Amino acid sequence: MRLIAACLTVLILLAHPSWAEEGMFPISDIGGLNLKGKGLSLTAEEIFNPDQTCLADGICKVNGCTGSFVSPKGLIITNHHCAYRAIQSLSTTSNDYLKDGFQAQSLENEIPAAGYTVRITESFEDISEQVLSAITSEMTFTERTKAIEQRQKELEQAAEQRNPGQRAEVAEMFAGKTYVLFLYTFIKDVRLVFAPPASVGNYGGEIDNWEWPRHTGDFSFLRAYVAPDGATVDYCEENGPYQPKRFIQVEPKGVDENDFVMLIGYPGRTSRHKTASFLEYEQNVRLPYIVQLYQWQIEQMQQSGKEDRSVMLKHSSRMKSLANVEKRSRGQLKGLVRKKIVATRKAAEAELQSFIQADPQRNDQYGRLLSEIDAVYGEMARNQYKLDIENIPSASRLMYFAFTLYDSAVERQKEDLQREAPYMDRNIDLTQRRLLLAVKDFHAPTDQIILKEMLTRVGMAGPKIEEISDDLPGIDTIASLYDKTSLGDPEFVESCFGKTPQELEAIQDPALDAIIKLYPVYMQLREEAKSREGKLDQLYGDLVTVKQAFQKQNFVPDANATLRLTYGSVKGYSPEDAVYKSPITTLGGAVAKATDSAPFILPESIIKKHTQQKFGRFSHPTLNDVPTCILYNTDTTGGNSGSPIINGSGKLVGVNFDRAFEATINDFAWNESYSRSIGVDIRYALWITGEVFGAQHLLREMGVE
């Protein structure tokens, strides 16, 4: 019967026009979309209006994710995986919130989520001219990058002085071409309110990650806090809940197949406007490198955590994030090959090149544009051995601690505006706080294996690294390096924060000394990156100009972690010949998957309530079961994690958390036939929160009785 229902809805769906279109539209550009004709009853101004309260005021950026205010008291719903770092760092073997979940019975019991911040977009301003006036044609590419960076910082500083208490950030919309300054309310006291156990919030784990069908309850609740006077200050006991200008009303009736949905959020980064040569570099060099390195690292962490839950907890957050990128990269590799993305883009570029060459003046100006861009990626491919060197101070946490400390000390001797962004006065607190969190999770035996492997790989580059080989730590000295360093001790690391480079050198910590010796190598890599960026910025600026002339249309800028809207409908798809996937999964499906072993262990209470059909008011009217996850054809990427899924009346019907495997290549190319995003159905989130874990007070706070 369910099959009949699914098929009938498919037939009905196919009679509908398809609403989705490519585009993570800047929130300021949605006026022309005519969403009214597509199922939305709100006007563009009701969604975003810098001068009045609007829907977008209810949406916030939570670190690299998105969240929604769902009550007048600053309650935020986002993903479990977005709160994961907080849940993990608050967990101990005796108080294991990852394993058991967390629930605060009242405000006093909500726990600070160290390192978490919340921002709300307040206004924006196109400042392209002011930014681009910083550069001259005489500059080298490195100088060009530095000039643009510095001008951006100046403009941010000036804006913050004009708007005390707000945070300013310049975003590059089109590389080398368009810049927009955003002003944010910036909240620094964020607390954990409710998290289901990982067996719900991460049900299916890495096996189901990036896959549809899905049965993951990937949601959690946080709360934003401010000082009694409303000021956005660091954690302080006297702080109280933040009152958002607007919150998103939760719709406990959820949504159904074919219904209009839109997502508002902060998608991180896409590469839709990049060349075929960039995609080839990704396909042949970077993605295979990432897959191989991350798989290996995850294996090491898994090995060392096998026997000891406390070691597993230390590694869990990092393993999760590496595994996420690893599998996404695999999906992208597969998609690039299967969907022949490079060939398609090459064909488009050949047409563009013909257009350019058809006009002598255009040919003079742009004739060599594509080949110059190609040359940059060609050089990167030839220098791929540098990837190992670049990755040392992230693969090895110890090297990351040492590098961040020393780099910070060097940069902090410069004028504020001259520094690398993480070390500027406005950012240094957060940089240090995150460093300390990482030190807390340091596990020397694993890290030692990883550093040894990285150095071995670097060594394999042979003659190419001859000039730096004396600067690398000797592989035979690593054991003693780990024996003698103090950088695994958070107190010691904290004591280094104010020190000058000379003072750090005087400590003679072997890990610091190793990085100090390598520091010139990294400074050269940084310069090379800035030079490359300067060159590509200029070339891509020209590319967008000539492409717009050719295609006679304006483009939607690539995602850049600024506020965007995307829309579509709840819709299944056919990922391959003879397979159709329908867009709503059920609790019954989750139960059918349950086994005795992770990641498919479902709490006994859920299985029991399912058997007893205790669905509360959250049963789907025709499926007669609680819907768990939904699938829709909007255009999303990383950073959309936690984005509200909003129905045609502006109400919240789910929380976005992933994409289908085929849609991992969304980052390179969107296509209605395979681009599908995945969200947790609000009915499942409410059922878990209220019916299963008894947090009825949160449902009441959201206005769900």
Next chain:
Amino acid sequence: MRLIAACLTVLILLAHPSWAEEGMFPISDIGGLNLKGKGLSLTAEEIFNPDQTCLADGICKVNGCTGSFVSPKGLIITNHHCAYRAIQSLSTTSNDYLKDGFQAQSLENEIPAAGYTVRITESFEDISEQVLSAITSEMTFTERTKAIEQRQKELEQAAEQRNPGQRAEVAEMFAGKTYVLFLYTFIKDVRLVFAPPASVGNYGGEIDNWEWPRHTGDFSFLRAYVAPDGATVDYCEENGPYQPKRFIQVEPKGVDENDFVMLIGYPGRTSRHKTASFLEYEQNVRLPYIVQLYQWQIEQMQQSGKEDRSVMLKHSSRMKSLANVEKRSRGQLKGLVRKKIVATRKAAEAELQSFIQADPQRNDQYGRLLSEIDAVYGEMARNQYKLDIENIPSASRLMYFAFTLYDSAVERQKEDLQREAPYMDRNIDLTQRRLLLAVKDFHAPTDQIILKEMLTRVGMAGPKIEEISDDLPGIDTIASLYDKTSLGDPEFVESCFGKTPQELEAIQDPALDAIIKLYPVYMQLREEAKSREGKLDQLYGDLVTVKQAFQKQNFVPDANATLRLTYGSVKGYSPEDAVYKSPITTLGGAVAKATDSAPFILPESIIKKHTQQKFGRFSHPTLNDVPTCILYNTDTTGGNSGSPIINGSGKLVGVNFDRAFEATINDFAWNESYSRSIGVDIRYALWITGEVFGAQHLLREMGVE
């Protein structure tokens, strides 16, 4: 549009009654199935009739597979993977039939497929009483097994004397209870006629193996040859094509969704009547062991074949068969867990136990039956370290050569009827021919790694193997053992065939010597196995009796490589929540999967013909594309490979070659919701053979113009 079509047919299908039922029915037992009412226009007698020509005369056993005669001149269609061993052993790096395919333009060019035999079921007879009269209640379990084995051999010998030229074989239908003697025409000259390249016949390789959707052209053509006088003799140039009593007419129009289909073939082995404790042993001990060991072995072979196509060719057939079992075992493990098979069977046994205990007399007779069976598997689980010892002479090919030679020499000193079956006069030729084929594919460096690993594993059993540890080859002597042995030389191995044990001992070949030293250990394992078999035979005989009394119904016997029929219809399925798989794939789907790397390289000629829509007469009327594979809900297992898929008029519409991943647990439990088998659509086979590779003469021979 295709989606609409698929969905409409689903809706139509759901209005149909479902025809499939569990059961690989013995061909003699199909009278009661009422297939006429289910879409078949033939009577049971037209399908099988020992006294007259019938459909079953057109079906044969090809080694462990099934085949169909498709012309009056002995042309056989079976799977590519069934002919794989022949194609591989005929391939060289310069004449690579695996890579390029093979096509004989005329009879003279058909090549002998060494080691291949064909048998056709002629008649059968229930001989249970004669077999069971060989045992007495005083016998030990080992004696019981030996008595039954010997009685079977006597009956086979007698039958062959009564029916000169035919082959007799006794099959156990219900363990310890029912035995049937089959008479076969036994053809020993089989030749390769046509094979597509592996890029078609094994398209998708191990990735797609056991998966639906599928786009594999897994078919090939062989031909049976006999002497001019019709006698079934070994290969000889004068031999000519065998004239089957009947051949199966090919239906170039194929079949469509929901159509009735039946399969006739030789399914190998199922375990539907075994206990939960057997399933637990499989789930906890044997299957995980197989998965781990085979994965490791495959990895070694892959490593050593990486750089050298000739080494890869040597290993390819064995890798393919290990990979097949490894993935099937993984599927079974997953299915056992997900479908909670053990718990279901335990519940059924608890009910049976209550039934037994409800009657005092029944309780006296059967009360301890289940616990006694459980005890046998419990002991096997406790002795799982023996698996490593048992597997030495199959994992290591050298040990397999040595063991077979020495075991043969020892057994050949006994009376023919006392020998282990492979060494009886009627089987020794084939045993030796297969041994020589294996020697031809010997690759010492890989084998050495494998033997070393096996010995290391055996060594890990520690104190448990103390009493045999002196008999094991020392790990440090292995290199010299491989240096000095002559068993990698086919001529040397052949020269050993007639030798006595003493003569083999006198050779002082280190590999032979190693096995000679271990031989008593293997003889003890053989005795233990016979004892266990005797005990289980007796217990399972009783179990079937009491279960039949409880359930008041007769059972279909487990598969045992005798001729069976299964029926159902072409039908999709929903393997999990929110996923529906439709039952016909297309050439377009195959092309969409094609990449530049194996196993998804499709010959350029196929891609081109697809682009040009050169489908000949083989296009599906509504899909407008050549159908590649079909899915149906019949009950099959290994051995059904190559079985004809027969439509309601008795015509051949496809060739069965696999099951869906969920259906790997068919061997333990059949279920209409997930048991699906996979066949190549005859239209794809004909299109590939005639349109792509131009073998129109074969199409003509099959009556397809």
